[in-house]
Amino acid sequence: MTIDHHQQPHPAGAAIVSNVPGSFPWGVLTRRHPDLIATVRRLVPYPPVIQESLDQLLVTIDGTVPPLPADAHDEAAWREWAAPYLGRAWIDVPFLWAESYFYRLLLEATGYFGSGPWAGIDPFAPQKSAELDTPDLARDLQALDRLVTAPEQASLSAALTASLWGNRADLGFRMSDPSTQDKDQVDDLVADDSAELWRLLSAGSTSQVHVVADNAGRELLADLVLIDRLLATRRAATVTLHLKPHPYYVSDATTTDLLQVLRHMKATGDTAGDIGARLNAAISDGRLKVRTHAFWCSPLTFHELPTGLATELAQASVVIIKGDLNYRRLVGDAHWDPTTSFQSLTSYFPAPLAALRTLKSDVAVGVDPDRLAHLETTAPGWRTDGTHAVIHVRPEPS
Numbered sequence: 001m002t003i004d005h006h007q008q009p010h011p012a013g014a015a016i017v018s019n020v021p022g023s024f025p026w027g028v029l030t031r032r033h034p035d036l037i038a039t040v041r042r043l044v045p046y047p048p049v050i051q052e053s054l055d056q057l058l059v060t061i062d063g064t065v066p067p068l069p070a071d072a073h074d075e076a077a078w079r080e081w082a083a084p085y086l087g088r089a090w091i092d093v094p095f096l097w098a099e100s101y102f103y104r105l106l107l108e109a110t111g112y113f114g115s116g117p118w119a120g121i122d123p124f125a126p127q128k129s130a131e132l133d134t135p136d137l138a139r140d141l142q143a144l145d146r147l148v149t150a151p152e153q154a155s156l157s158a159a160l161t162a163s164l165w166g167n168r169a170d171l172g173f174r175m176s177d178p179s180t181q182d183k184d185q186v187d188d189l190v191a192d193d194s195a196e197l198w199r200l201l202s203a204g205s206t207s208q209v210h211v212v213a214d215n216a217g218r219e220l221l222a223d224l225v226l227i228d229r230l231l232a233t234r235r236a237a238t239v240t241l242h243l244k245p246h247p248y249y250v251s252d253a254t255t256t257d258l259l260q261v262l263r264h265m266k267a268t269g270d271t272a273g274d275i276g277a278r279l280n281a282a283i284s285d286g287r288l289k290v291r292t293h294a295f296w297c298s299p300l301t302f303h304e305l306p307t308g309l310a311t312e313l314a315q316a317s318v319v320i321i322k323g324d325l326n327y328r329r330l331v332g333d334a335h336w337d338p339t340t341s342f343q344s345l346t347s348y349f350p351a352p353l354a355a356l357r358t359l360k361s362d363v364a365v366g367v368d369p370d371r372l373a374h375l376e377t378t379a380p381g382w383r384t385d386g387t388h389a390v391i392h393v394r395p396e397p398s
């Protein structure tokens, strides 16, 4: 794989690493990753040779960062990205990088990129599919009728809110805290620039909207409903949906996941079926474009968008960026002062942008000082427990 870097200055905040016992990133590396390996082997009947690779991966992640096998298709790219970290303890290297490489090694261990019978088999598919059959998702589908028939702005706002909170439906996150779906979301957003987003997406425009997707299943369903509303109300002339080229971070959406959700919508019938049919038609006639790029599964921040992708995004009227990981990659996975302006940290991004994120990791920016003081005293877990969310908008590149 070749990714040409469109080099931009790096953010100045200190990178988050995972070496503080009890900290959020420490828990991800030392607890969640081994648990995930156990879940994958419980749900997919891998043969002995892959079981042994997974045993080896468990040992590896308890030690130091290894190179990718020399015959891996993307060995050259990872050799460059891993150079500063090889041989170092996982918990001492940047958290963002360590998580990304863990998922790459997991795909390696399961033969995803090999030439054998397990090539292309998504190790997370059973978890993603199971989510489509949950009562939560069935409720979401039932609610679509009211959403679609509401007055236009109410319908758009409801779709935006559903897409925002759909980001709670992240299977990796739920693994570390299964109670998260029972915790109440705090509807009063930590930051809410949605009025600015609707200004960017005025009716009857020729807007080219890009959506950088995050999770499959419930979140992708909500994203698709938002996309349908944008197209149906002519807030967008076209939508480009950026998906992962291969499985990543447990539930990240691939093209296979998109097709599965669309099939599920059509099979459900009623309003969900109508939306599914409209989206299928939009894909067929080019109003909904699906894109994948290796960059989305790389350990790099968006400061290093490859030139081709940066050029494509620069054409967008607005880029809607979903989720926690994309947010970390957007602002930099660093210990920012939470009152640091979102606009200043994202001034490098090549298009107007909106970030929809439920907070599921330590990074926080763009928070009003009074709100911050209140959060710190009343909701100590606000950064990581998935109960709080932000809509940040940065209208123009500077």
Ligand SMILES: O=P(O)(O)OC[C@H]1O[C@](O)(CO)[C@@H](O)[C@@H]1O
Pocket (backbone or CB within 6 Å): 028, 099, 167, 170, 172, 173, 214, 215, 249, 322, 323, 324, 325, 326, 328, 360, 361
């Ligand atoms: O699916 P999302 O919203 O990107 O969340 C993934 C996030 O989950 C985490 O694994 C933490 O819960 C983060 O490391 C990562 O940013």
